[in-house]
Amino acid sequence: MVPERGHVTTRTAIQARLDALRDEIERRNPAQPEFHQAVREVLDTLAPVLAARPEYADPGLLERLVEPERQIIFRVPWQDDHGRVHVNRGFRVEFNSALGPYKGGLRFHPSVDLGIIKFLGFEQIFKNALTGLGIGGGKGGSDFDPHGRSDAEVMRFCQSFMTELHRHLGEHTDVPAGDIGVGGREIGYLFGQYRRITNRWEAGVLTGKGTGWGGSAVRPEATGYGNVLFAAAMLRERGEDLEGQTVVVSGSGNVAIYTMEKLHALGANPLTCSDSSGYVVDDKGVDVELLKQVKEVERGRVSDYAERRGASATFVPGGRVWEVPADVALPSATQNELGEQDAATLVRNGVKVVSEGANMPATPEAVRLLRQAGVSFGPGKAANAGGVAVSALEMAQNHSRTTWSRQKVEEELARIMGDIHRTCHETAERYGVPGDYVTGANIAGFERVADAMIAQGVI
Numbered sequence: 001m002v003p004e005r006g007h008v009t010t011r012t013a014i015q016a017r018l019d020a021l022r023d024e025i026e027r028r029n030p031a032q033p034e035f036h037q038a039v040r041e042v043l044d045t046l047a048p049v050l051a052a053r054p055e056y057a058d059p060g061l062l063e064r065l066v067e068p069e070r071q072i073i074f075r076v077p078w079q080d081d082h083g084r085v086h087v088n089r090g091f092r093v094e095f096n097s098a099l100g101p102y103k104g105g106l107r108f109h110p111s112v113d114l115g116i117i118k119f120l121g122f123e124q125i126f127k128n129a130l131t132g133l134g135i136g137g138g139k140g141g142s143d144f145d146p147h148g149r150s151d152a153e154v155m156r157f158c159q160s161f162m163t164e165l166h167r168h169l170g171e172h173t174d175v176p177a178g179d180i181g182v183g184g185r186e187i188g189y190l191f192g193q194y195r196r197i198t199n200r201w202e203a204g205v206l207t208g209k210g211t212g213w214g215g216s217a218v219r220p221e222a223t224g225y226g227n228v229l230f231a232a233a234m235l236r237e238r239g240e241d242l243e244g245q246t247v248v249v250s251g252s253g254n255v256a257i258y259t260m261e262k263l264h265a266l267g268a269n270p271l272t273c274s275d276s277s278g279y280v281v282d283d284k285g286v287d288v289e290l291l292k293q294v295k296e297v298e299r300g301r302v303s304d305y306a307e308r309r310g311a312s313a314t315f316v317p318g319g320r321v322w323e324v325p326a327d328v329a330l331p332s333a334t335q336n337e338l339g340e341q342d343a344a345t346l347v348r349n350g351v352k353v354v355s356e357g358a359n360m361p362a363t364p365e366a367v368r369l370l371r372q373a374g375v376s377f378g379p380g381k382a383a384n385a386g387g388v389a390v391s392a393l394e395m396a397q398n399h400s401r402t403t404w405s406r407q408k409v410e411e412e413l414a415r416i417m418g419d420i421h422r423t424c425h426e427t428a429e430r431y432g433v434p435g436d437y438v439t440g441a442n443i444a445g446f447e448r449v450a451d452a453m454i455a456q457g458v459i
């Protein structure tokens with residue numbers, strides 16, 4: 001049982017309370033290891049702020065924060081091109097709406113279950129708070145695997161998924177976007193079905209739309225671009241510049257591709273990309289236009305890229321991309337893709353900065369090892385917040401029925417990433433852990449959400 005609530009003042013009492021809460025969460029949410037990991041990572045950094053601001057320890061604020069406001073699970077039946085019926089499971093976890101409508105992507109991947117969606121939704125609360133914009137936290141998805149499916153199959157799946165989900169959405173209620181397995185094509189099919197069912201042109205109900213029908217300039221690029229800006233800011237704190245640095249990037253999807261595009265633009269050299277079958281190292285630097293063609297147009301694999309690229313690129317089947325020496329590492333594929341051994345390899349090879357484009361790609365052991373070795377570490381909830389930030393700008397454009405120029409959105413993105421970096425950095429200093437961006441991000445995000453929750457009463 002969680003010890004009785006009340007004004008706990010000593011650090012030991014606070015730590016005991018946090019430990020008990022963590023145990024309680026693991027007991028009440030069995031078989032959700034990623035959710036436990038994400039909660040633990042936040043709770044482990046909150047003791048200093050709870051000691052400084054006793055109002056945060058009462059009444060039951062933390063207990064409310066770790067419990068989603070609403071969890072929706074539904075059946076998604078659909079027919080493949082041969083008329084066979086498949087049944088997938090759909091999820092939407094509406095975690096916290098203290099700061100605005102639930103906001104967070106949809107993930108289509110066979111590994112999706114409730115625990116994965118809850119971990120992503122929990123992270124999203126703090127990430128969205130860090131942007132300074134009016135968006136709450138949510139996440140959703142399905143265990144549907146779009147790999148190898150025809151456009152018609154993906155369309156039928158999306159239509160069936162939205163047929164149930166639509167009743168829970170709305171521009172003032174819950175606004176999904178893309179994530180793994182959900183890009184422009186899927187958002188188009190989802191939006192079409194929402195419009196058909198509701199008979200409403202409600203542009204602000206989904207973000208990541210095409211620019212011709214309500215989408216924002218720079219939304220596809222925003223997560224990758226934003227992470228590169230965050231990594232550049234961390235390098236500047238070390239008295240260095242991104243220009244001329246070599247970079248190891250994992251993944252080859254939306255985040256990875258635009259990460260590499262921005263690296264090239266700023267004079268850095270991305271050496272690698274990867275997918276679940278292995279990685280490619282390209283001595284000349286990854287050719288982003290070719291990778292886009294292979295991945296986004298032909299829906300191929302990184303091995304196809306290596307084959308087309310010629311002598312400079314080598315495909316390493318099943319290999320660990322982190323074995324490629326580089327100054328900077330930007331994990332941009334999936335959770336827990338960078339473990340302790342990988343971190344040790346990076347440190348041995350002289351890495352200076354690791355910044356998370358993906359959500360929770362580094363394990364807690366890897367983060368600890370990197371920090372102990374003096375590597376600057378940017379946690380995903382700060383470093384990859386550019387995507388959701390531009391989604392919020394897309395909502396703003398939709399509400400006002402205007403379209404911003406590419407330049408304006410890029411300037412806003414740069415400003416927001418600069419603010420997030422500064423907030424994390426200053427918060428870490430304020431709480432006596434300079435350079436600890438994990439603690440800085442968690443506390444700064446927590447303070448904003450907690451203040452709103454307290455002001456709005458026990459709900």
Ligand code: NDP
Pocket residue numbers: 109178179180181182183223251252253254255256274275276277332333334335357358359384385387388
């Ligand atoms: P995509 O689907 O576009 O790309 C995902 C990439 O990661 C693919 O290369 C995929 O390879 C690889 N990948 C996925 N799962 C695994 C796995 N289990 N093992 C190895 N490789 C894997 O997704 P995004 O680029 O949009 O998302 C990447 C990460 O960034 C995710 O963690 C997501 O939550 C995070 N993120 C995304 C945002 C966005 O705006 N899109 C915003 C903030 C965070 P394969 O094709 O072989 O599966």
